[in-house]
Amino acid sequence: MRPVAGAWSLARRAEREARRAAARRAEDAALGALDALLASRLGVEAVDRVLSSDLASHAVGKALEGPLVDAIARDVVRYAVLERLAGGVLDDPELERALVAALDSPAAERLMTHVLESRLIDEAVRRLLAGEELWLVVEEVAQSPAVTEAITRQSIGFADQVAGGVRARSRNADAWLERAARRAIRRPPADAPPDAP
């Protein structure tokens, strides 16, 4: 029985090898055909026709109308896609260099000048000042305890500073007047050592 079993096993292995080789050849042929199709004018034309067809518009419309968008949005939030993207992009030194170069460029300066000189900014400021909301915000901020406390502290500090200046000057004037008075009546200055007997 043993020679028969060995022959059977050998035959099975040979069959597996032959199947695997045939599958590999079929895969290579399919990929080659796909590459040829993608590189050909026919492939480009086919894609153009599909994308410009009503069917493509209908498919996209249906996809946007259905639950797909909600599902994508949920997954974007769930897997922190934006944070990962932003983190990856913002940490990229190449991007930083490119941004700095773009901001330093004369084109960026011209663009900023155009924006600042445009009527849009003037109009936005005019509307902001004309609206009541801004003044409500200003009033809220001005009446907030933090602001009033800061103003009070600053006022007290200023008054203290003025009083300190007056005190220093008055004490100088005291010393000067006293020296003059003592000189007039021929008395020694108050801080002079007493005369020896």
Next chain:
Amino acid sequence: MSTPPPQAPVYEGLVTRAIALAVDAAIVDVIALIVGVGLGLVVSTLGFSHDLRVALLAFGGVAFVVWTVAYFTVFWSTTGQTPGNRLMRLRVCREDGAPLSPRRAVWRFGAMVLAALPLLTGFLTVLVDDRRRGLHDMLAGTVVVGLSLP
């Protein structure tokens, strides 16, 4: 650890004390003026007789004197500092550093008026006295010392 020796008091001079007194005088006068104007307006609308108005004027004068005396004596005998003294960082105390009694504070105020009467010459002794005392300080046994900054 030894305690630091007590610092000798710094006696305050004429200009500093004059500024403090001017501030106090302004406070006393402004408050008296506001009250006087308010009462005057009320009296003018009530149509009092001439004699009654004279009596009210005399009462107002007495009230002003009482208010002025009370202002100074209460501050001197409690904290030792009027608002003007506080501004200039001064303190009125007895020669041994103790606070003034109400009686001594009233006496000091009377002595201050006496010192002011002969064209303020009673204050000039501040310039030559070793402890910078005015005539009223000598009479009341008080000194005016400066307070160090906290």
